[in-house]
Amino acid sequence: MPNNSYRDKRIMDDCIFCKIVKGEIPSYRVYEDDDILAMLDINPFSKGHLLVLPKEHFENIYDIPTELFSKLMTKSKKIAEVLKEKLNPEGMILQQNSGEKAGQSVHHIHIHLKPVYKDTDIPAEKHLRQELTQEELQEIHSLLLLEEL
Known part of the structure; x- marks a missing residue:
């Protein structure tokens, strides 16, 4: 049974997802x-x-x-497995948008699990990719190369 004591957690009064968590909005x-x-x-x-x-309210990635994000991703994977078993999709889109420019409309981090079926229409613009030169790829690679995390 879930713990309904949210007094010790970050909850925002004006966040729709926080209102859902508190039971103020049905879901x-x-x-x-x-x-x-x-x-x-x-x-x-x-x-x-x-x-x-x-x-708990956290705006984005x-x-x-890190520990809570790991749990969020682990639960998302397990839930996706149940979706696959129960609804038999041909694929799954796992999506997380952080920031308005990236398409985040509710500023409470969340993962979308979007089953894809044979007749699912996926807009073409979602698959547009940039073509980079080898020099551009090398420059970005140099900037992002991580020694350790």
Whole structure:
């Protein structure tokens, strides 16, 4: 049974997802534990489109503690496996948008699990890619090469 004591967690009064976590706004919850909530998206991309989010308010990937983000991703994977078993999609889009420019519309970090079926229409612009020269790739590689994390 989920812990409904949110007094010790970060909750924002003006955040729609925080209101859902607190039970102030109804939702179609499919999974819940002390830290994570998964629910149907009310404006789905496809049948079974779910949102998986931490109950505690963190705006984006830069804000959430690493340990909680790991749990969010682990639960998302397990939930995706259930979606595959129950709905039999041909594929799955796992999506996380951080920042308005990246398409984040609710500023409470969340993962989209979007089942893809034979007849799912995926807009072509989502697959546009830049063509970079070898020099541009080498420059970016030099900037991002990590010794350790």
